[in-house]
Amino acid sequence: MAIGEFDLIRRYFRPLAGEGAFDLTDDAAILQLGPGEELVVTADMVAAGVHFLPDDPADTIARKALRVNLSDVASKGAKPAGYIMTVAFPRDVEEGWIAEFCRGLAEDQREFDTRLLGGDTIGIASGLTVSITAFGKVPAGEMVHRFGGRPGDRLYVSGEIGCGAAGLRLLLGETILGPLPPAARQRLIGRYRVPQPRTALAEAVRACASAAMDVSDGLIGDCDKLVAASGCGAVIHADSVPLDPDLVTVAKDDSVLAALLTGGDDYEILAAVPPEDEERFRFMAARAGIAVTRIGELVEEAGAVEVLRGGRPMDLARRSYDHGRT
Amino acid sequence: MAIGEFDLIRRYFRPLAGEGAFDLTDDAAILQLGPGEELVVTADMVAAGVHFLPDDPADTIARKALRVNLSDVASKGAKPAGYIMTVAFPRDVEEGWIAEFCRGLAEDQREFDTRLLGGDTIGIASGLTVSITAFGKVPAGEMVHRFGGRPGDRLYVSGEIGCGAAGLRLLLGETILGPLPPAARQRLIGRYRVPQPRTALAEAVRACASAAMDVSDGLIGDCDKLVAASGCGAVIHADSVPLDPDLVTVAKDDSVLAALLTGGDDYEILAAVPPEDEERFRFMAARAGIAVTRIGELVEEAGAVEVLRGGRPMDLARRSYDHGRT
Incomplete structure (x- = not known):
């Protein structure tokens, strides 16, 4: 120009x-x-x-x-x-x-x-x-790290998981999500293009979380990183993970849910919250106007994130989306 | 990979x-x-x-x-x-x-x-x-700005000007510099590829300079920016500008000197130093092991940088090299 x-x-x-x-x-x-x-x-x-x-x-x-x-x-x-x-x-x-x-x-x-x-x-x-x-x-000293989570801490995520990954698939013309109402398509594409940083949740995270990170490469793979840093493991209850209302039905299919849990581009916050701080965390999040959902807990077994659906381990072909693969 | x-x-x-x-x-x-x-x-x-x-x-x-x-x-x-x-x-x-x-x-x-x-x-x-x-x-409060220079301040540069621009021209196979000894070619190409930041001069700049900036887009064009920010003008004595020893002869040609003064990729420091701080600036630079050379002075006339050679204004077709031109 x-x-x-x-x-x-x-x-x-x-x-x-x-x-x-x-x-x-x-x-x-x-x-x-x-x-x-x-x-x-x-x-x-x-x-x-x-x-x-x-x-x-x-x-x-x-x-x-x-x-x-x-x-x-x-x-x-x-x-x-x-x-x-x-x-x-x-x-x-x-x-x-x-x-x-x-x-x-x-x-x-x-x-x-x-x-x-x-x-x-x-x-x-x-x-x-x-x-x-x-x-x-x-x-000083109050930055929340990936390390610091302890067995027994509750795992929370903000907002909804999988919207960004769904939006990208729609933009790419993939059909895994089946037919969706036009408004849902636009909303999901919008979430991919313009994610919603949870700035308003920062105070609650700082006051209550033992460990936290943003979910950018897929919920499961990012949770792997949080537990690796914290020296523990986690159980995630896949049916508890908050989804876009228009994806709930299609996500009854395990492969679709797996794609949403590992697809990346969420830019939601994953936080470990000790039981004694859970009520305050929920209160502060509500006051900030940010939905938070308990999706699991940290466990003793180091390094492992088990994803359960209906009480049985889900089979995940991959755990994250690697934007940076060169 | x-x-x-x-x-x-x-x-x-x-x-x-x-x-x-x-x-x-x-x-x-x-x-x-x-x-x-x-x-x-x-x-x-x-x-x-x-x-x-x-x-x-x-x-x-x-x-x-x-x-x-x-x-x-x-x-x-x-x-x-x-x-x-x-x-x-x-x-x-x-x-x-x-x-x-x-x-x-x-x-x-x-x-x-x-x-x-x-x-x-x-x-x-x-x-x-x-x-x-x-x-x-x-x-706090001691960052040296582009603004702050005043008429009467001496203009100094560190190191030598035009080496990076000369190195780039050699890499591009341009012939404006004529034949040069192989060692000089290698040195100038080296200066283009690996400039020498004047980290050791920072203390002298902070202690003595009224205004300073690094020379990255060409000495003359960058001096234009310093005087614009400082609300004054400058005179640069082109024959005083320090050059690589192997470029001194070829730079007797006005067009070659102009190319060196406006070519960019110097990464030297241009500093305005009030007369009363000049001796201390030279002393601190010498102690830091960095050559500094007085090349001119700031003057009243706002916005103008006059480049004199042998007492007469040089004709400069351009004043800087715009890396960012899009």
């Missing part, structure tokens, strides 16, 4: 810049912490053909790039505190596309109370890659 | 992880600040065919990606405090290539006393993109 990097930044990115970004006119931003605060730092990169489809709307690509990072921040019990973004645009990108991309970011900045701190844009021959480093603040 | 993201991280990236990174086994890292410290945050993305050539050695690509960011940190007067890296690898990358890439990072982490805090790797169809967000620490 005809616009250079400097005009691009001035016209479209500068309006997104917040406190500490110096209007994107310096080489660096400044982040300050209050007394007793620590900074949580996380990064995810998304690319065309890997995390979104090349012809997805520009604003949804931007929002997904930001939201997958906000999801990590929330799962650590942290409050959003700005982000750095680097983007490799195809050289023939149109200015209107970038305007839409930035409009999506502006909307999400308002919704999740965060701000652009800086970054970089480059032009490449083809493809589109967005890398975001997101910051969050927590009181 | 045959290795998945998780094994890739475990085998090659985990050994790079430092304090606060939790061995790359969590969703986020933790950064702490001492009392009265602030965090300087900067990010640069580099891509094949834009900042390096696709067949450049893997270790030099990694080192350049890290060093261009360390250069920004140093130019703000900050001490390195870790970095986040996201990489989009081509799916057919070989494991040995990644091993070399990480070896380069490990060497530079030791040289510049920094550490990997976290990140993400993804596989894409083709191309290679590396995005790094680098952190630095400064005493």
